[in-house]
Amino acid sequence: MRRVGFALGLGILAALAGSANAAAATLEPIGSATYSSPTYVTSDPRDPDRLFVTEQPGTIDVTTPAGTSLFLDLTDKVIDPGGSERGLWSMAFAPDFAQSGLFYVAYAANGAGALMLDEYHEEPTPDATEATRRPVLSLDSPANTNHNGGQLQFGPDGYLYWSTGEDAVAANSQSLANPLGKLLRIDPRPNGGGAYAIPSDNPFVAVPGARGEIWALGLRNPWRFSFDRATGALAVGDVGEVTWEEVDYATQASGGGRGANYGWPNCEALVGGGCSAPFTAPLHAYRRNGGDCAVMGGYVVRDPDLGDLVGRYLFSDLCGGDLRSIDPLAAPPFDSYREEGLEVSNPVSFGEDACGRLYVVAQGNGRVFRIEGPSGGACGGSGADVDPPQTELELRRKGPRSTKATFLISSDEPGSSFRCRFDKGKWKACGERRKLKRLDRRSHKFRAVATDPAGNIDPKPAKRQFTVKRRRR
Numbered sequence: 001m002r003r004v005g006f007a008l009g010l011g012i013l014a015a016l017a018g019s020a021n022a023a024a025a026t027l028e029p030i031g032s033a034t035y036s037s038p039t040y041v042t043s044d045p046r047d048p049d050r051l052f053v054t055e056q057p058g059t060i061d062v063t064t065p066a067g068t069s070l071f072l073d074l075t076d077k078v079i080d081p082g083g084s085e086r087g088l089w090s091m092a093f094a095p096d097f098a099q100s101g102l103f104y105v106a107y108a109a110n111g112a113g114a115l116m117l118d119e120y121h122e123e124p125t126p127d128a129t130e131a132t133r134r135p136v137l138s139l140d141s142p143a144n145t146n147h148n149g150g151q152l153q154f155g156p157d158g159y160l161y162w163s164t165g166e167d168a169v170a171a172n173s174q175s176l177a178n179p180l181g182k183l184l185r186i187d188p189r190p191n192g193g194g195a196y197a198i199p200s201d202n203p204f205v206a207v208p209g210a211r212g213e214i215w216a217l218g219l220r221n222p223w224r225f226s227f228d229r230a231t232g233a234l235a236v237g238d239v240g241e242v243t244w245e246e247v248d249y250a251t252q253a254s255g256g257g258r259g260a261n262y263g264w265p266n267c268e269a270l271v272g273g274g275c276s277a278p279f280t281a282p283l284h285a286y287r288r289n290g291g292d293c294a295v296m297g298g299y300v301v302r303d304p305d306l307g308d309l310v311g312r313y314l315f316s317d318l319c320g321g322d323l324r325s326i327d328p329l330a331a332p333p334f335d336s337y338r339e340e341g342l343e344v345s346n347p348v349s350f351g352e353d354a355c356g357r358l359y360v361v362a363q364g365n366g367r368v369f370r371i372e373g374p375s376g377g378a379c380g381g382s383g384a385d386v387d388p389p390q391t392e393l394e395l396r397r398k399g400p401r402s403t404k405a406t407f408l409i410s411s412d413e414p415g416s417s418f419r420c421r422f423d424k425g426k427w428k429a430c431g432e433r434r435k436l437k438r439l440d441r442r443s444h445k446f447r448a449v450a451t452d453p454a455g456n457i458d459p460k461p462a463k464r465q466f467t468v469k470r471r472r473r
Helices: 126-130 170-174 305-309
Strands: 026-029 037-046 047-055 057-064 065-073 086-095 102-108 115-121 134-139 149-154 160-164 182-186 214-216 224-227 232-238 244-250 284-287 295-300 313-317 322-326 338-343 346-353 356-363 367-372 391-396 405-411 417-422 428-430 433-437 443-451 461-465
Touching: 026 086, 037 305, 037 356, 037 367, 047 086, 057 086, 057 160, 065 214, 086 417, 102 149, 115 149, 149 224, 224 295, 232 295, 244 338, 295 346, 295 356, 313 346, 391 443, 391 461, 405 417, 405 443, 405 461, 433 443
Parallel strands: 037 086, 037 346, 086 149
Antiparallel strands: 026 367, 037 047, 047 057, 057 065, 086 102, 102 115, 115 134, 149 160, 160 182, 182 214, 224 232, 232 244, 244 284, 295 313, 313 322, 322 338, 346 356, 356 367, 391 405, 405 433, 417 428, 417 443, 443 461
16 A cells, blocks of 8 residues: 655645634734744743744754744755655653753764654753753664654653654564554653653563554554643544544553553554454544544643533644544444634644643744633633642651651642652553552652643642662661
8 A cells, every 4th residue: 555644844834814713813923933844832830821833954043022043953864855754853852851951852863863862951052952861762764765754742641752663664663672663651761870760660671572662552643642731641643544534642641651552553543354353442533534634633722711612632633624623432333523623734733832722833924823712822821820830748757767658748729630660660640648568678769740620630749759778687
């Protein structure tokens, strides 16, 4: 079968329109700048009005109310796209960026075109920032210049997720020995040596011959994915081949996609022979008709200023250009699909800032649009709570040799919920009091993070380290 990729450099800006479904929403260009083949937009976690736009040739611009300037120039490291899908794809700020100054970028490297994940530290000037480069992970992708994936996102567990395409070699997607056609999950800042660490609860760490970084498999070209800022649910837009496009979805309660196999190349959107267990069905799939060609995955809307869009997953198609939404919690087989009457030409990405406002990136004329409600883009709109909570954690023990420990977890915002992690175990929902018994006589670490009622997550989990000492003889 012919494999159809999608070129990022298509098209020109289209007219904008309103609709009954999103009557109060408009698409407003940010600043007055145009960008050179923009690929992604995100914001400083500390300042939602400080927007960062990655550009395919290898630069990152920062746009503020005062204007646009160069933030980082990586053109000497990024391969010249030359009309292909390669280049600089996205960036992600560390959850503790306010303290660490660290961020990460994903791109195709100059020369061999390997898929690269690098770490940088923000400095006063672009040149100084570039000098802080620390390579984290490099993946060989030798066969083709398309199907690269390229999204970076920190998950609600604090780990870094990276989507990789299958390099237009379908067999890569089902091979646990190959990191392509996957969603990867790593700790980019390990203790001790090594460029990164593989979390111990990744699903395939104990499988002989498997790449331990793999979180989910069976993907073709997961160009864009996201986490719901309120629930932590994972949503992946996976570009199809000839007929179908799909959106995959996993709640935190179901494991957040851990070990999921989304079926490629055995099936496309679970269409075809043998498309049953162990393959995971998509949340939504649509046929390529009316000019569609490649799904552009988006975000679950949490900006309260966007009315009845709140709680719906917003996405688009590279060639279709219209913004669409589904209700991820609708009972199967219905997903409450609807078209929102907002349109750009060749949308290549969505983005979300620190206070939950959403953006859409359009190539061609190189503009980035904010999706605005009645408040005209005010952060959070309608006086919403956009400040993250602060997690507080108290450890109670009877002495250094006690094998019992009690943790009291609280937040500065009433009504917060909590998730906890003990040592290298999984992040799990927990209450305000957590008791541990029969502790091993060694060092331990307990972490907790609060989510307030508005869905804001503390970017810096609280932690307590302690040691259970051996008894005297």
